Structure formats: structure tokens, C-alpha cells
Amino acid sequence: MKDADQSGHTPVVVALAGGVGGAKLAYGLHRALGERLAVVVNTGDDFEHWGLTVCPDLDTVLYNLAGLNNPEFGWGLAGESHAALAMMRRYGGESWFSLGDGDLATHLLRTERLRAGLNLTQVTFELRTALGVTAELLPMSDQPVRTVVHSDEGVLPFQRYFVQRRCEPRLLRLEFAGMEGARPSPQVLAALARAEAVVLCPSNPYLSLDPILLLPGLAERLRVFAGPVVAVSPIVGGQALKGPAAKIMAELGVEASALAVAQHIAGRIRLDGFVLDAVDAHLADAVASLGVTPLVTDTIMHDAASKERLAREVLALAVRLVRRPTSE
Amino acid sequence: MKDADQSGHTPVVVALAGGVGGAKLAYGLHRALGERLAVVVNTGDDFEHWGLTVCPDLDTVLYNLAGLNNPEFGWGLAGESHAALAMMRRYGGESWFSLGDGDLATHLLRTERLRAGLNLTQVTFELRTALGVTAELLPMSDQPVRTVVHSDEGVLPFQRYFVQRRCEPRLLRLEFAGMEGARPSPQVLAALARAEAVVLCPSNPYLSLDPILLLPGLAERLRVFAGPVVAVSPIVGGQALKGPAAKIMAELGVEASALAVAQHIAGRIRLDGFVLDAVDAHLADAVASLGVTPLVTDTIMHDAASKERLAREVLALAVRLVRRPTSE
Numbered sequence: 293m294k295d296a297d298q299s300g301h302t303p304v305v306v307a308l309a310g311g312v313g314g315a316k317l318a319y320g321l322h323r324a325l326g327e328r329l330a331v332v333v334n335t336g337d338d339f340e341h342w343g344l345t346v347c348p349d350l351d352t353v354l355y356n357l358a359g360l361n362n363p364e365f366g367w368g369l370a371g372e373s374h375a376a377l378a379m380m381r382r383y384g385g386e387s388w389f390s391l392g393d394g395d396l397a398t399h400l401l402r403t404e405r406l407r408a409g410l411n412l413t414q415v416t417f418e419l420r421t422a423l424g425v426t427a428e429l430l431p432m433s434d435q436p437v438r439t440v441v442h443s444d445e446g447v448l449p450f451q452r453y454f455v456q457r458r459c460e461p462r463l464l465r466l467e468f469a470g471m472e473g474a475r476p477s478p479q480v481l482a483a484l485a486r487a488e489a490v491v492l493c494p495s496n497p498y499l500s501l502d503p504i505l506l507l508p509g510l511a512e513r514l515r516v517f518a519g520p521v522v523a524v525s526p527i528v529g530g531q532a533l534k535g536p537a538a539k540i541m542a543e544l545g546v547e548a549s550a551l552a553v554a555q556h557i558a559g560r561i562r563l564d565g566f567v568l569d570a571v572d573a574h575l576a577d578a579v580a581s582l583g584v585t586p587l588v589t590d591t592i593m594h595d596a597a598s599k600e601r602l603a604r605e606v607l608a609l610a611v612r613l614v615r616r617p618t619s620e
Numbered sequence: 621m622k623d624a625d626q627s628g629h630t631p632v633v634v635a636l637a638g639g640v641g642g643a644k645l646a647y648g649l650h651r652a653l654g655e656r657l658a659v660v661v662n663t664g665d666d667f668e669h670w671g672l673t674v675c676p677d678l679d680t681v682l683y684n685l686a687g688l689n690n691p692e693f694g695w696g697l698a699g700e701s702h703a704a705l706a707m708m709r710r711y712g713g714e715s716w717f718s719l720g721d722g723d724l725a726t727h728l729l730r731t732e733r734l735r736a737g738l739n740l741t742q743v744t745f746e747l748r749t750a751l752g753v754t755a756e757l758l759p760m761s762d763q764p765v766r767t768v769v770h771s772d773e774g775v776l777p778f779q780r781y782f783v784q785r786r787c788e789p790r791l792l793r794l795e796f797a798g799m800e801g802a803r804p805s806p807q808v809l810a811a812l813a814r815a816e817a818v819v820l821c822p823s824n825p826y827l828s829l830d831p832i833l834l835l836p837g838l839a840e841r842l843r844v845f846a847g848p849v850v851a852v853s854p855i856v857g858g859q860a861l862k863g864p865a866a867k868i869m870a871e872l873g874v875e876a877s878a879l880a881v882a883q884h885i886a887g888r889i890r891l892d893g894f895v896l897d898a899v900d901a902h903l904a905d906a907v908a909s910l911g912v913t914p915l916v917t918d919t920i921m922h923d924a925a926s927k928e929r930l931a932r933e934v935l936a937l938a939v940r941l942v943r944r945p946t947s948e
Contacts, residue, residue, distance in 0.1 A: 343732035373703045379725035383750045393721035397707035404671035422711045 302328055303488035303519075303610060306480075310334040310349050310500020312366030312534050313526050314493035315356035316593040320603030321491065322357050322427045323596070330428035330483035331357070332476075334495070335412070336439035336468055336503035339451045341389050342380070344399035345406055348451070349500065350416060350431055351398055358423035366534065369394045388456040413477045428483060432504045435474035439503060440467040450499075459536040463543045468503050476510045484513055489610035492523035492563075494591065496537040497556045498544070505560040514561040520613035522565035522606060523557050525550035528591060529571040551575045558582050564613045567591060567606055585613055630656055631816035631847075631938060634808075638662040638677050638828020640694030640862050641854050642821035643684035644921040648931030649819065650685050650755045651924070658756035658811035659685070660804075662823070663740070664767035664796055664831035667779045669717050670708070672727035673734055676779070677828065678744060678759055679726055686751035694862065697722045716784040741805045756811060760832045763802035767831060768795040778827075787864040791871045796831050804838045812841055817938035820851035820891075822919065824865045825884045826872070833888040842889040848941035850893035850934060851885050853878035856919060857899040879903045886910050892941045895919060895934055913941055 302325060309318050309331050318331045331353055338347045348367065355361040355369055362368045372392035381387045391399065398419060405415040411434040420429040439450040443461035453461060484490070495501055505511055514521060527550045532538040538548035546552050550572045557563050566584045568575055569591040576586040587609045593599040630653060637646050637659050646659045659681055666675045676695065683689040683697055690696040700720035709715045719727065726747065733743040739762040748757040767778035771789035781789060812818070823829055833839055842849060855878045860866040866876035874880050878900045885891050894912045896903055897919040904914040915937045921927040 342728045343735060344728070369707070373701050373721060375701045375721035376704070376724045376728070379697070379722035380729070383725060383729055383747065385725065385729050393701060393703035393724075394707035396704045396721070396724060397711060397713065400670045400672070400704070401708070401711055401713050407671060419711065 301611065303607065304328045304486050305330070305489050305491055305607070305610070306483050306487040307331045307491040307493055308495075308501060308504050309353055309493040310337075310495030311352055313593075314349075314495035314500060315353045315361070315366065316599050317491070317493040317524060317603060317606070318353050318427075319356045319359075319596070320593065320599030320601070321607070322425070323600040324603045324607060325427070327426040327428075330430055330487070332430045332432050332480050332483065332504060334500045334503050335431045335433060336437050336499070337450055337454070338436065338438070339449060341391065341399075341451075342386065344391075344396075344403045346389075346391070346399050347402070347412070347431070350429070351395065354398075354416075354420055354423065354425065354429060357420065357425040357427055357429065360423065368392050389451060390455075411477075413479050428479070430477060430479050430483060432476060432480060432507055432510075433474040434477050436470050437474045437503055437507075438469040439499065440469050442467060454499075454536075459539060463540050466498060466502070468506060471503070471506060472508065474507055476507050476513070480510075481513065484517060487517070487519060488614075489519045489607070490514065490517060490521045491606055491610065492521070492557060494524040494526035494533070496526060496532070496535055496540070497553050498537070498540055499535075501557065502560070505557075511561050517562075518615070520564040520610045520615070521562055522567065522610050522613065523554070523563060524567040524591060524602070524606060525553050525569065525572065527553050527572075528569040533592070549575065551578050554579050554582060554584055558584060565609045567602075567609065585609070629939065631935060632656045632814050633658070633817050633819055633935070633938070634811050634815040635659045635819040635821055636823070636829060636832050637681055637821040638665075638823030639680055641921075642677075642823035642828060643681045643689070643694065644927050645819070645821040645852060645931060645934070646681050646755075647684045647687075647924070648921065648927030648929070649935070650753070651928040652931045652935060653755070655754040655756075658758055658815070660758045660760050660808050660811070660832060662828045662831045663759045663761060664765050664827070665778055665782070666764065666766070667777060669719065669727075669779075670714065672719075672724075672731045674717075674719070674727050675730070675740070675759070678757070679723065682726075682744075682748055682751065682753065682757060685748070685753045685755055685757065688751065696720050717779060718783075739805075741807050756807070758805060758807050758811060760804060760808060760835055760838075761802040762805050764798050765802045765831055765835075766797045767827065768797050770795060782827075782864075787867060791868050793872075794826060794830070796834060799831070799834060800836065802835055804835050804841070808838075809841065812845060815845070815847060816942075817847045817935070818842065818845060818849045819934055819938065820849070820885060822852040822854035822861070824854060824860070824863055824868070825881050826865070826868050827863075829885065830888070833885075839889050845890075846943070848892040848938045848943070849890055850895065850938050850941065851882070851891060852895040852919060852930070852934060853881050853897065853900070855881050855900075856897040861920070877903065879906050882907050882910060882912055886912060892943075893937045895930075895937065913937070
């Protein structure tokens with residue numbers, strides 16, 4: 293991060309993100325950074341539904357960055373209708389996954405373009421450009437990776453577990469099918485080559501971040517990344533703000549805490565900074581003892597202003613953590 | 621038509637239909653005949669849109685038989701919304717063909733099932749059964765036939781001509797691509813083998829009926845069909861009730877009249893009876909001079925009752941025209 297200082301340099305940032313929490317911070321980062329942001333998104337949740345390729349995490353980030361997301365759910369489009377779903381029910385078709393009508397346009401376009409021979413990165417470029425998103429939006433890989441849940445009710449494709457079964461089965465272990473053959477896309481590697489800092493958004497560390505961090509070559513690439521790597525805890529006061537992170541951590545025998553998240557991430561990559569919510573201030577010393585610089589602040593993002601405020605605090609932490617070349 | 625008489629026998633009927641007018645009479649026939657009806661539908665209008673296989677005529681008949689059609693347009697679903705279309709516009713995608721949100725479920729299911737290896741007849745069986753339609757609903761063929769319009773603005777795929785260009789280009793001639801390799805489906809031939817009468821619905825003779833009648837083998841099959849063949853004029857008082865039939869006839873150098881429709885059909889197959897609107901009563905003698913029995917009645921179908929009344933008049937004409945075996 294050349295010329296980095298605390299008085300105004302806007303770094304070029306790669307953010308890693310999954311679902312709603314990640315999308316919220318990505319929105320804040322986009323407000324702060326504009327086209328200096330590249331968001332790398334988990335594709336382990338992707339699946340085929342109604343014959344369409346559906347990428348829930350990519351779309352959640354896309355809609356959030358475009359300001360089109362449903363403000364209540366965080367995912368899906370604002371003001372969405374569900375006439376196709378109602379008709380699908382009438383036909384006795386699959387109706388356990390609620391695809392909205394406007395949302396269908398995204399999946400239809402994506403599927404048509406993929407069938408025409410474009411890869412997911414190229415299609416995503418077209419979609420985000422059409423919606424006026426200036427940040428790069430990058431699926432982690434163009435090779436399919438599919439999260440599979442091994443549970444006490446058997447083996448479930450991710451969305452069957454997550455949506456149809458509402459995360460009720462007890463998780464035994466996660467499998468990322470296709471991972472060994474997948475690679476970070478060239479665009480992801482290029483974004484990292486340009487980046488001055490990496491931000492891990494407050495996404496589920498097991499379901500959203502692990503698929504990215506376990507991509508062959510990516511953790512190695514992050515290990516030699518020269519800039520700061522900072523993460524934001526998705527666990528606040530022992531609870532997940534949204535989603536099953538706390539339940540999953542308990543089932544995996546890990547204490548559901550911000551500290552455990554920091555430990556988990558630090559076990560995968562080099563982690564320089566970690567942002568905890570004020571209610572977890574008592575964990576800051578334990579985070580520091582991991583060799584990770586803690587930042588305690590309000591991490592609840594309830595509107596555009598709070599998303600941008602948190603993003604700017606995260607960026608300020610990253611700028612503070614720039615490692616001066618030892619030759620200086 | 622064994623035991624046929626005018627006092628109550630309900631014949632088994634095959635109806636040939638295309639768009640809205642055909643679907644209206646098919647609805648009336650369905651009310652009169654229930655499962656004794658098989659509707660054979662033009663597939664020349666079918667096309668690929670948004671990566672989906674769309675069958676406008678099949679769906680118009682399906683929605684009409686199921687009582688789900690938009691009562692104002694005659695096609696599409698009642699109370700339809702267009703959120704997917706709006707989002708598609710936002711993406712800069714194809715938006716010239718107005719696919720409704722509920723309607724999308726039909727195309728999504730169809731496309732998924734076709735990709736899974738079912739043929740169009742099998743898929744249509746699933747759709748009409750799910751919607752409680754007891755009549756057989758049969759695409760004319762499982763091999764694709766695509767209507768192509770040669771016009772003064774060049775060669776246009778049918779829906780580009782019909783919807784995008786609103787039939788404005790002057791039609792020079794019609795081409796039915798794939799026709800030579802297409803055959804009536806086994807289910808169409810089986811329905812004809814069971815049928816006691818054939819009804820040609822008031823559909824565009826060039827765009828909707830010709831693709832069916834020109835299917836290799838079908839006209840020959842109808843020529844040896846033992847029961848009566850009756851048609852209903854889509855031209856009333858020199859005008860098409862809906863659609864471009866009159867304009868097309870003029871462009872093809874044919875007078876737009878009910879008589880010309882009777883002549884056109886009688887040039888393709890053996891025609892026994894022809895139903896004209898009361899405003900065309902003066903053409904009845906000319907129809908009779910073709911060797912075709914005319915029936916003059918009110919052919920305007922504005923509600924369920926008038927559809928069923930016309931259907932019952934058409935059926936009564938067919939029953940009257942049963943040719944007694946010469947051996948009796």
C-alpha cells in the first residue's frame with residue numbers, strides 16, 4: 293500500500309464475502325471505495341433450480357451493491373413478487389426455494405449466457421455492469437464448487453439443508469465438492485495482485501469464507517500477500533447476526549464466539565486485524581494474543597450510513613496495519 | 621360416428637387450433653365434450669426466448685382450457701405481473717416479447733423437462749394434467765417446425781414478425797422450417813383413429829392451420845378420415861376478429877372473406893361443413909357450391925356461454941354430416 297497514511301489514501305481492496313452480512317459490508321466498502329473495490333464471492337451455495345443456475349451469494353452481493361436488495365431480508369430484490377412460484381406450485385413443481393419474479397431475470401440471463409459459452413466471471417461482469425455497479429464483482433472460481441452438508445439426516449446439497457430444511461439437521465461435517473479441481477479465477481488473482489488490503493467480510497466462516505479460503509492456491513496466495521488482511525466478526529455476543537453460524541459452530545464443537553472466528557480464520561491464512569463488536573470488547577486481548585490486532589467498534593449495520601461507517605473503520609484499521617518495508 | 625344422432629350422442633372430437641380464436645372454441649368444445657376432446661395445436665409459433673422453449677399457441681389453448689387465461693387478451697394468464705420483464709429491461713436483455721411472471725413457470729417447467737429428455741407431447745400432458753384439463757392437449761408434432769416469414773423487410777422468425785414488428789412488414793410468403801422432417805405425433809394419429817369428427821377452430825388459416833395441415837401425412841390421414849370434418853371461419857364480415865389474418869390474405873392476393881377461408885381449407889383437406897357468421901350469410905350459397913355444407917350462426921365468442929353455444933352448434937353440424945356407410 294504505497295503512500296498509505298491515515299489522512300486520506302483510499303486503498304485498493306479485495307473483499308471476500310458470502311451472504312447477507314458480507315453483502316452489507318461490501319455495500320459499505322463500495323460506498324467508500326467505488327471502483328477501487330473488488331468483491332470475491334463464495335459460489336459454494338450455487339445450485340440448479342427450475343433448470344436455472346442460481347448463485348445466491350453472488351446475487352445477494354450484486355443486489356446489495358446495486359442498492360436493489362430487499363431491505364428487510366437483505367437478500368432478494370426489494371418489492372419482489374412471486375407469481376412464477378405460485379404458478380409453479382399449481383403445476384406441482386418444486387416450490388421449496390422461493391425464487392422471486394424479478395430475481396428470475398438474473399437467473400435466466402445468467403443461465404442463457406453460461407449456455408452460450410461464457411464463464412461465470414464474464415456473466416457476472418455483464419450483470420453488475422448493467423446494474424451500474426462499479427466495483428468488481430468476482431465469483432471465487434469459474435469451476436463449480438458445491439457445498440454439501442453431511443448431517444444426522446444424511447447428505448444434503450447445501451440449499452436443501454439451508455432453505456428447505458432451515459438448517460435444522462445437525463451438521464456433522466461440510467464437504468466442498470469439486471474443490472480439488474477448482475482454482476481462483478484469473479480475475480481474482482489479478483485483483484489480489486492489484487490490492488493493497490484484503491477484507492474478510494462478516495460472513496459465515498464455515499459456509500461462506502471456507503469455500504473461498506480452501507480454494508487450491510488461494511490461501512497460499514494470501515500468505516504471500518504483502519498488504520494487511522483484516523476480518524470482521526459475524527458473531528456478536530455469541531450469536532450470529534443472521535444465519536446458522538452459531539448453531540453450526542456449536543455442532544462442530546467450537547464455542548460460538550468472535551474469538552473462535554478469529555482463531556478459525558487465522559488457522560487458514562495470515563490475519564493481521566480483526567474487528568469485534570463492542571459487546572465483545574472483553575475478547576480483544578485474546579484476539580491480540582493470536583498476533584492479530586483487534587478493533588472494537590459497533591459492527592451492527594442497519595442502514596447505509598452504518599454500513600459505510602463500519603467499512604471506513606475497517607479500512608482505517610487496514611491502513612494502520614500496513615507493514616512498512618523492512619528496508620525503510 | 622357410430623350411433624350418431626341429433627338427440628344426444630356426444631362425439632369424440634379432434635379439434636385443430638392455433639391462437640386465441642381457436643382457444644376460445646376449444647374451451648367451448650371442452651365444456652361440451654370433457655375428455656372426449658383432443659385439441660391438436662400448432663407449434664409453428666414456438667421459439668426460444670430467454671433460454672426457454674416458449675409455445676405460445678399451446679399455452680394459449682392450455683390456459684383457456686384451464687380457465688386461467690387473461691379474459692381481455694385471450695392469451696396469457698389472468699392477473700399476470702411482469703416483474704421479470706422489468707428486471708430483464710434493467711439488464712438490457714431482450715424485452716420485446718412480454719413473458720409474464722406466472723407464465724414463466726410454464727416455460728421453465730417445459731424447458732427443464734425437455735432438457736431431461738421428455739418430448740413436447742409428454743411435457744404438455746404433465747402441464748395440462750396438473751392444471752386439471754381433462755381434454756387431450758396435443759402439440760401437432762414432437763419435431764420442431766418453425767414458421768418463418770419472408771417479408772418486404774427480409775426473412776423474419778415468426779415471433780419477430782408477429783410480436784416485435786406487429787405484423788407490419790408486408791408478407792411475401794410463409795416458410796415452415798423443419799416441416800419436411802416433422803410428423804404428426806403418435807398421440808395425434810391415435811386421437812384421429814378414435815375420433816368421430818374433426819373440427820377446425822377459427823384460427824388463422826395461413827399461420828395456425830396450415831402448419832398442422834401441411835404436416836407430412838396429416839392431410840392424407842384426414843382425407844381417409846371417415847367422420848365429418850367441419851371448420852369455423854375466423855373471418856367475419858371481411859375482418860379477422862383478432863390477429864393479422866385479413867391483412868395477410870390481402871398481401872397474399874386473396875380476398876379476406878369467409879368464403880376464401882373455406883376455399884383455402886378445402887384445397888388442403890376434404891371439408892364437409894363450414895360455419896359462417898350471420899353477417900356473412902350471403903356467402904352460404906357460394907360455400908355450398910364448394911360441396912361444403914354451410915351453417916350460418918352467431919360466431920362471436922365473448923364469454924363462456926357463447927363459446928359453449930357455438931361449440932354445441934358446431935358439434936350438431938358435425939353429427940348431421942355423419943356419412944352413413946354406403947352399405948346401409
